[in-house]
Amino acid sequence: MSATTDALKQARDEFVAQWGALGTQWGINRTMAQIHALLMTAPEPLGTDEVMEELEISRGNAHTNLKELVAWGLLRVVVRKGERREYFEAEKDVWKVFIMVTRERKRREIDPALQVLRKCAEESQDIDTPEGRAFYEQMRQLEEFVEFASTMADRVAGMKHGFALQMAAKMLG
Amino acid sequence: MSATTDALKQARDEFVAQWGALGTQWGINRTMAQIHALLMTAPEPLGTDEVMEELEISRGNAHTNLKELVAWGLLRVVVRKGERREYFEAEKDVWKVFIMVTRERKRREIDPALQVLRKCAEESQDIDTPEGRAFYEQMRQLEEFVEFASTMADRVAGMKHGFALQMAAKMLG
DNA sequence: CATTGCTTTCAGAAATTACTGAAACTTCAG
DNA sequence: CTGAAGTTTCAGTAATTTCTGAAAGCAATG
Incomplete structure (x- = not known):
């Protein structure tokens, strides 16, 4: 050798x-x-x-x-x-690898979190005390954020490499 | 109660x-x-x-x-x-929580990966066979991507919530 | 339908990670 | 200085995760 x-x-x-x-x-x-x-x-x-x-x-x-x-x-x-x-x-194309990992992590990490937050928000919806309202609001804010993350993940996973770079350039410029 | x-x-x-x-x-x-x-x-x-x-x-x-x-x-x-x-x-502000988590994960997950990829790229730089070139190229592509991720993480972590929403709207629109 | 070559499963073992409870340490007040 | 109230550390134990090796499964071949 x-x-x-x-x-x-x-x-x-x-x-x-x-x-x-x-x-x-x-x-x-x-x-x-x-x-x-x-x-x-x-x-x-x-x-x-x-x-x-x-x-x-x-x-x-x-x-x-x-x-x-x-x-x-x-x-x-x-x-x-x-x-x-x-x-x-x-798969050797780094961007494709990234897309796959993003999809899978969304499925495993984001989607279940959304389930939990929706359930907790729903359960606390009608609790009519200051603490109950605060808890409900916190759940709603988390839910809103995770929904946002979910949408972003879908968007990114649908992008072509070139488009992602273009977007990134805008973001960074 | x-x-x-x-x-x-x-x-x-x-x-x-x-x-x-x-x-x-x-x-x-x-x-x-x-x-x-x-x-x-x-x-x-x-x-x-x-x-x-x-x-x-x-x-x-x-x-x-x-x-x-x-x-x-x-x-x-x-x-x-x-x-x-x-x-x-x-910290209850969901956006601030996200920023913190992003910073910490970058530090723990992205930065060390970059170290590894740079070292491997450097070590394989001068291997002058087809396999050696291919390996080097793969390391370079991974490095480039992880660098990109690193920059994006920094950018996101520096954003104000409002700005992030604005950007997201552009991305999604 | 028996054999061969390979894939799949899984019970138990090994390795890793997380938790307990108690002792050691720190700080402050009297 | 002494004791009280709290924080921090850590050796040993418990729980969880990962890995092995062997047996079972499956499909093609003669």
């Missing part, structure tokens, strides 16, 4: 390890983040066994997290003709 | 419990989210003992999470004249 190939392997391993550590901070499990990093920097699709070997993890773990990444829309399953194995390929 | 007071307590308990559960999904610990919910809906500042009693948690747990919330800028410490106890009061 040549010196440059070795240097690449090293840089890539570093990236995988660090991305995994970051994932933990973002509330994503380490293995999932590592697999994502590995595949985002893979020149071609990898199979379950290759992922297992590269990251030194069990089949069950590799399988679960690969499927989870597919559910997030961050990996595609690739089947090669004449082969039974499944290969996995990462 | 009157019926309406009772209904309020019930609604509030529900909110605290659910907000705690949501917190878990956001990668924030349950107790911290519960304390935050409790104080956001408290008509006046509470002391450690009241928080302990309300949520049925230990002193150590209450203390740690109260201080953590202060560190996030989501609670203020209030001292009443002639008293030694510390009381805690939540």
Whole structure:
């Protein structure tokens, strides 16, 4: 193995390890983040066994997290003709990755919050004391804000990269 | 206790419990989210003992999470004249809460990612093979995007509520 | 319909994270 | 200085999350 190939392997391993550590901070499990990093920097699709070997993890773990990444829309399953194995390929376009993550987080984090806030607002609607009114108002304000966030998330997720940049330029200028 | 007071307590308990559960999904610990919910809906500042009693948690747990919330800028410490106890009061303005959370998440999630990406880009800068170039390019694209996110976070965190609404209207219109 | 090659599931083990309760520390008043 | 009232720390325990390895499932092939 040549010196440059070795240097690449090293840089890539570093990236995988660090991305995994970051994932933990973002509330994503380490293995999932590592697999994502590995595949985002893979020149071609990898199979379950290759992922297992590269990251030194069990089949069950590799399988679960690969499927989870597919559910997030961050990996595609690739089947090669004449082969039974499944290969996995990462979305490499950074903007598309961002869109996927935004959609998924909205679904998992924003939508449930909205449910809760609406329920609490409704339940406190008719409580006719100063404290009751204050509580209701607080719920309403949270609800309004989260609704706003929800709309923004949808908007952003629908944008084309170019448009987003244009908007950002306006915002920043 | 009157019926309406009772209904309020019930609604509030529900909110605290659910907000705690949501917190878990956001990668924030349950107790911290519960304390935050409790104080956001408290008509006046509470002391450690009241928080302990309300949520049925230990002193150590209450203390740690109260201080953590202060560190996030989501609670203020209030001292009443002639008293030694510390009381805690939540920021109730939803927009201000959002700003604080944005700042803190940028610091904890975006900045470290940028460090990692810069290091990996630098390390792979001179690897002169097709795979090396591809890796370097991927790091650069990620870096560029995260830089963009960082700038946006700073911008948003510097906005006044009114301005944000105005911008949102433009975006959505 | 038996075998092969691969995918999926899941019970138990390991690792991580959060909580308790008690002791140590700090500050103030008498 | 001593005690009272409160804050802070932390070792050990509990709860939760993640991972392993093996068994079960499934589809294609001969």
